[in-house]
Amino acid sequence: MRVFKFFIVFFFFISFNSLIMADTPHYLDFKYILNSSVAGKKAQNYLKSSLDNGLKNISGKEKKLIEEEKKIISQKKVISQEEYKKKVSDLRKKVLSLQKERNTLLESVAKNRAKAKEILLKNLNPIVKDYMNEKKIRMVVDKKNILLADDKLDITKDIMGLLNNKLKTIDLK
Numbered sequence: 672m673r674v675f676k677f678f679i680v681f682f683f684f685i686s687f688n689s690l691i692m693a694d695t696p697h698y699l700d701f702k703y704i705l706n707s708s709v710a711g712k713k714a715q716n717y718l719k720s721s722l723d724n725g726l727k728n729i730s731g732k733e734k735k736l737i738e739e740e741k742k743i744i745s746q747k748k749v750i751s752q753e754e755y756k757k758k759v760s761d762l763r764k765k766v767l768s769l770q771k772e773r774n775t776l777l778e779s780v781a782k783n784r785a786k787a788k789e790i791l792l793k794n795l796n797p798i799v800k801d802y803m804n805e806k807k808i809r810m811v812v813d814k815k816n817i818l819l820a821d822d823k824l825d826i827t828k829d830i831m832g833l834l835n836n837k838l839k840t841i842d843l844k
Contacts, residue, residue, distance in 0.1 A: 693806045696810035698817050699799070699827040705791060708831050714787040717843055718780055727775040732769055736762065783843045794838045799830060 704710045706800045750758075799811055811826065 678723065695824065696812050697808050697824045697826045698812045698814045698820055699825065699830050700814040704831050704834065705788065709835045710841045711791060713842060714841045718784055722776070722780045729769060729773050729776065736765055736769065738822065759770055759796065760824070787841050787843055790841050795834055798833045798837060802830060802833065
């Protein structure tokens with residue numbers, strides 16, 4: 672009878688232990704995938720270059736406005752009060768226009784960044800689901816939400832390899 676109870680307890684312990692192992696959540700570093708995948712890198716390079724080019728363009732316009740301001744100030748005593756006020760008013764309109772242009776550029780880059788993230792997510796989700804089914808994983812968590820975990824549970828490199836094979840570029844134009 673004791674031997675029978677021992678086998679029942681032993682069998683229960685082994686099956687319970689295998690259930691716990693199957694339910695162990697795995698994790699992936701989504702931020703790393705966004706920044707290091709082939710498509711993610713290309714999207715970031717495109718966004719960075721468009722932001723840099725836009726800011727360079729705006730900076731050139733700012734320099735022209737500063738020169739125009741200096742010119743208006745130097746003409747203050749030479750031109751009439753009404754003409755001076757008109758030039759200052761025109762300059763203020765140009766400054767406001769430039770500020771709007773800068774805000775539009777920043778909003779555009781932010782929208783494109785969100786669009787790239789959304790496209791990556793749409794392509795990443797089916798890959799993760801297929802990987803989970805294949806490896807019989809029941810839960811995948813983002814690494815940023817984990818305090819401490821075993822490196823054997825990290826599936827980031829596997830998922831990134833699959834994503835790189837599926838998605839080579841993101842069209843943001």
